[in-house]
Every structure is written in structure tokens, then in C-alpha cells.
Amino acid sequence: MNRVPRFSGPPLLGLNHRFLRDPVGMFMEAHRRYGDLVELDLGISGSVYAAFHPDGVKQTLLRGRRVHRALLRELLGKGLFTSPSGDDWLRRRRLIQPLFHEDRLAELTPLLLRSLDEVLERHWLNAGTVDLAAEMKRATVAMMVDATFGRHGDVDRAVAREELSFLLRYVDDRLFTFVQPPRSWPTPDNRRYRRSIRTIRAIIADAVRDGRRRGGDEPTFLNGLLASRGSDPEVRFSDEELVDEVLSIFIAGTETTGTALTWALHLLATHPAAGEGLLKEMASELPGDTLTPAVLARLTWPKAIVQEAVRLYPPAWALRRVTDDPVEIGGVRLPAGSRLIVSAYVTHRHPQVWSEPERFDPVRWLPAGAAERPRFSYFPFGAGAHQCMGNMFALLEGELIITRLAQRFRMAPFGRSPVRARPTIALAPVPGPHLEVIPIS
Template identity: 65%
Template sequence: MIPRFTGPPLLGLNLRFLRDPLGMFEQARRDHGDLVELDLGVAGTLHAAFHPDGVRQVLQRGRRTHRGLLRELLGKGLFTTPSGDDWMRRRRLMQPLFHPDRLAEAIPLLRRPIVEALDTRWRAGSRVDLAAEMKRLTVAMMIDATFGGAPGVDKAAAREALSFLLGYVDEQLFRFPTVPRSLPTRDNRRYRRDIAVLRRVIEDAMRRPGDEPTFLNGLLDTRASGGGFTDEELVDEVLSIFIAGTETTGTALTWALHLLSQHPEQRGTSAEWARAAVSEAVRLYPPAWALRRVLDEPLEIGGHEVPAGARVIVSSYVTHRHPDIWDHPGQFRLDRWLEPANRPRFSYFPFGAGAHQCVGNAFALLEGELVLTEIARRFQLGPPERPLTGTKPAIALTPVPAPQPLLLPA
């Protein structure tokens, strides 16, 4: 029988799942092993697979689903589309945007907001709120990567709207209970206003896109040979890119910079060093910290059969810290990524894995390289003002409280 992790009658582990999912997953693996039935009371059973072999089977064989709320909030883009023919079509159309050659052409677009931010807001001798700064910076980078210098595009309005929507979507998906969106609260009114603002800005840019290698131009290029995105689909895809590609990257950079401030002996300035720092940060605090799948047919995992129709979850947070896979799993060590290592393929999946791996993971790593190398050339990061007390699981894993290191000259 599959080991079962139970909770109180009727409620099961539901409250624990809402309040401390990471702690619950870690206890499940530690006390019950690599395949566990999680008792969610009246909500039924959720299976959890933690070893890379089980993760591989779940992600390759399971069917991706999405809460309807996510599609309602963000539209029907690739990020919110369940498995199937429509998802496959969207994925095929999106992939050329993230080809290495096209990303290399976009580097000037990405570097511009980094230099502007560091020139205007970062000063040696002051403290910097990493969460706020990385959110502001990744929003600006995403807006520039999408629109470039297209004439008449209100990028300031887009930045302001996107900054609000990132927090709003987090609250709607992960706060319990939430205020119904039908009520005319201040935040609900602003959500409707800002979604309309973003859609209008995208539509305006579509009419005069300019000639830079932007995401928008790449999406418009899908129409050249027929079968590309419709106007409505294109707007939804841009919204998906905005939300999926900004919050996660901003949080990953926040963690990378915080961890580097705690480990000055691992300081560097090269692109290889920066990629290693981001890779290790998202090993410890992965953006896609839990992924759900539904099994359409029975699946054998670790010698046990999980039945058809089962809901299965995998947690990169737990697998990335699996003591059978990683040496000193809780330590921040860049040498893991600076020399070859022989690890199971599905032991590391910060951006998902398999067919549904995030299509923009190379873009996120490029952003990380550019941000970290530019900061490292100018500053060292001193200790934070307050120690961290934990993490907040939402769209990404947010550090609590927001780290505020001291900026020192490089």
C-alpha cells in the first residue's frame, strides 16, 4: 500500500496545505517516503511524488490542468492552457521567440533598464529592498523586451498596471479567504481597470510595432506563413508572458542576491558565475515549487500503482533538497554548477520539466546573467538589515521579510 499522511477527520491536511505546504511536503517525504497519499479530508486524496524517477513519470504521463480562476485572470494564453491540441499549437508558435539567436539580439533591450535602474536608484552606503527593486526591474525589462521603442506605446502605464496585477493575481490565487471579484472594492476596480489598460497598450503596439527583435514582433511574425495567433490570442499570450515571466524571475533574482550577500566568499562577475548563482538560487527556492497533474490511466511509481483519475503533485522544492540526490542539499554552493555532475534528469526542474517545461526558461536565465553581472561590477552586498524568518509560497517563493542588504562599493 502507498503510505498515507493523514490529518484530522473531515479537514485532513487542508489547513496545513494552505498555511505551510512546503513544511507539509518535507514532512511527508521524511516520514513516509518518496510516494505519499496526502489526506485532504472531504476534498479527497492527493498523491505526492518526490524522487526524480517518480517526478519523471508524473510529468511525462500526467495531464496538466489549470484552475479556471487563472484563465479568468490572465486570459487564454499558453501559460493557462491545459494539455491538448490547442496547447501544442500555442507552444509551437511561441518557441521561436526564445531561440538563442533571437534572445542574443534582444540583449540591448534588456540591458537598458538595468543600467537605468542602477544609475538612478542604487547608491553605495544605502540599503536596497531587493524584492521591490527586482520586481520593478523585471517589470521594466519585460515591458522593454515586449515593446522595445515602438512609437506611441504607453510603457509607463503598462509598467504601473503590470506591477499592480502581479500582486493582485498572487492574492487571488493564494490568499484564503479572498474577497469576491464581483464586489466593487478598490482592488477589484483597479484590477478591471489595469487589465483594460494592458490590453489597450498591447493592441496599440500591435498597430505600430516598430522593427526591434521584441516579443511582440515575434508573435506578429507567426502570421507570416498563415496559422498564427489571432488578435485576441496574441493579446492573451502577451498577458501570459507578462505574469508568468515577471514575478518568477524577479523573485529568483531576489533570492540569488540575498544568498550572495550571505556568502561573500562566492562573489564573482562573469556570466558563468552569474548563471551558476541563479541556478543555485532556484534550486533552493524554485519558482515552480509545486506542479499538479491528473492521471488518465494507472501509473506505477516506486513499485506502487497510482490509479487512473488520481491527482498527483510534485514539488521541486522537496526534490531539489532530496538527500539521496544532492550533497549538502540545504547549502548554497555555486560549485554544483561550475563543474560536470551526474544527476538524474528530473532531479532539477525549477521551471517545470518535460513537454510543459517553461518555454521562457532561457530568457529568465539570460535576465539573471545580465542583472547579476551588472550589479557585481558596481557593488558588493553587505548583510541584510533583518534576518529572514521564512518563505511565502505564492506564484513564486517569496522571502519573508524582504531582504534589504547594504550596498558597498565593488
């Protein structure tokens, strides 16, 4: 049997300091030095096997069991995002899946555009320059809140947006800062965290009760969840389960999407040829200000820009699994109980799969540039049974934002500081890029 090369660190500590400081850099070095399957030494925490080739990614994601940090389980409860595989997970997935079908998402388009246009009117028209990361978070949070609750009812959207934004920052800090006081300590952030959870859960619970009482025909996520039924008419979500699922949709669908779109617009602004391709297609396919699902479906450049951005900076940049049974990867049989990790950041740059992997090139996603690639060579939102169901919603948000901004503004980079990726829940660009925005009269 082949021996797995080992990437070692100092005694006791191992590679933990690098894992927290620069995990994607560590993964890239591991792949460059040791190949497609590497044992990473985590000191007293034991070892984890990193699989970088698409074949190893396939075995890891199809054969491994998900593991989650205690913070996410505490925050999100027993929602689909944190539920282990099994009958309950399958029940939840079957109830939620219809919400993300293409036809239902298309019905959300007018609602999403109204939310986006409100953000642009208030924060972009007279801005001159914008903090791209802050504005993408603002836009995606607003779009997610309205896509969930709709435009009617008594939901305090401003408070929901404020609390959601704080929780996203808190989770980032807790997961990716080396030294943190325990959550039980009464620090200002910990107190605010507990208060924010209570507030956002109360908002969702009130909306659930109101929705059960009044009903509604808007194609929102909440209405869809309230109407969900399995093959057995008695199989549906309880009110408590609905709160968990809505909060999971919030957390999973805002931070990652906002960060992905920050990268997409930064890359678009710094690669003029891609911008020219987008504007040329829009001039021929997009009449006036009209932007409907049918028109959006004809455009190929907005989706290609998002797909290429998340190839380079994938939201699900690393995924952990544990094997319950032995698994063979790269000719090596790993025992049951092995801990595995895959990194889309590395696999999306694998030289055996991608030509010029570091280059931003949306053309590779257009019909004329499409190429056959292994199935697990591209997994920006995960893959296998646990692939994020919200990936189509994220792509829809991205296409809408890119297209609408190109309709209404000319955009150019503001400042020339090099931008690098800082691993958080997603891969945050640091320093945050700014754009000069000029309204098109």
C-alpha cells in the first residue's frame, strides 16, 4: 500500500498556527510539495488527510460524514445546514428542495430587483465611491430578508438586517481568530451575540405565526416553507423547525453570496475585457431597463462572471468530513474514522484540470469556451448529497446584481492596493476593494 506523505509542524502545535493564520496558503503549499493526498499534522489534535484531486474530492464528499463547529450548531439549531445525514436530514431536504427550483426562483426576480434598486437609490447614486464588500453585504442581506418575508406583514426588516449583519461578523471572528474568550464570559460581544440570537429568532417566530394565521401567495421562502409537505400530509415543519431553517437560510445565504459578489465585481472592474464582453452582450440582448427572468436567461456573461469568480474564490473554500467506513483515495486505503478535508480553492487551480488556473477568464464558462472537466473539479458551493441547495439562488442574485449595476453605472477600481483572500466563513478580500461608480444618465 502506498504511504501518504506527511506535512509536519512543530511538536504539539503541528500546523495549527498556519491552519488558523493562512489555511489556503498552507493547502496550496501542501499540494505543491506533496501531491494530491497529504497527511496534515495538527499536533495534539491529531492528523487530517487533505485530498486535492477531483477523484479524491469525490470519495471524500460522497463517503464522508459532515462535521460542524459547536458555534454553528448553537446558532442554527437543528436546521438542514447542521443536521447530520440520516432520516431527519432527508426529510428536511425534501421539504426545502422545492423552494430552490428554477421556476420558483424566477418568480422571486421582481421582488429581488425591487430590494436591489432601493439599495442602489439610497447608497450608490450619489456616492462617488463605494466600499464594495460593505455594499454587497448590504444588498444581499436586503434581498435575502425580502425574499424570505416578502414585502408585506409586520416584520421589522431594519432590525432583522442589523442583527443578521452582527451575527455574520461575530461568527467570522469566533471561527477564525486564534485566541477568543469563551462564549460564556459576559464580554460585550458575547452579550450582544446572545441578544441578537434572541431578537432574530423572535422576529422569525412572529413571522411564522403570522404566516400560519394569514397565509400568503407571494413566492417567498417563508411561504414556501409553510406550505411544504412530504408524501405524507402530516409531514411538515413544526414552528420551531421553521425558525431553525429560516435562520440557516439567512446565515448560509448572505455572507457567502455577498463575499462572492464582492470578488466578482472587483475582478470585473480590474479586467476591462470581461466588462466589454458583458456590455456588448447586454447591448444586443437587453432592451432598455427591462430585466425579466426570460431576458436574464438569454444573457450568458453575468452567469459566467459569477462562475469564474467563485472558481477563484469559492465560498465553500474548505469542507471537512469523517469516514465511518474505510475509504480508498489515490490508491491508499484510509481506515474508518479518518478525518478528511478538501479545498475547492486548491482543486479549482489544479493544473491537470484548468488551463492558466490563476487567470480570471469568464470565457471558459461561455458556450464557446466550455470544456469537459471531471465532475468534482468544480464545487464552489459543495458537492454530493450535501451540496448547498441555495447555489441557484446565489447565482440568480449574482446575475441580477451584475446586470443591474452594468445597466446603471460605469465602474472602475478606486485605489491600487493589491487584494488578497482572508479565510473567514467565505474568502474575504483584504483590504476591502473600493469602486468608483458613475451613474449612467
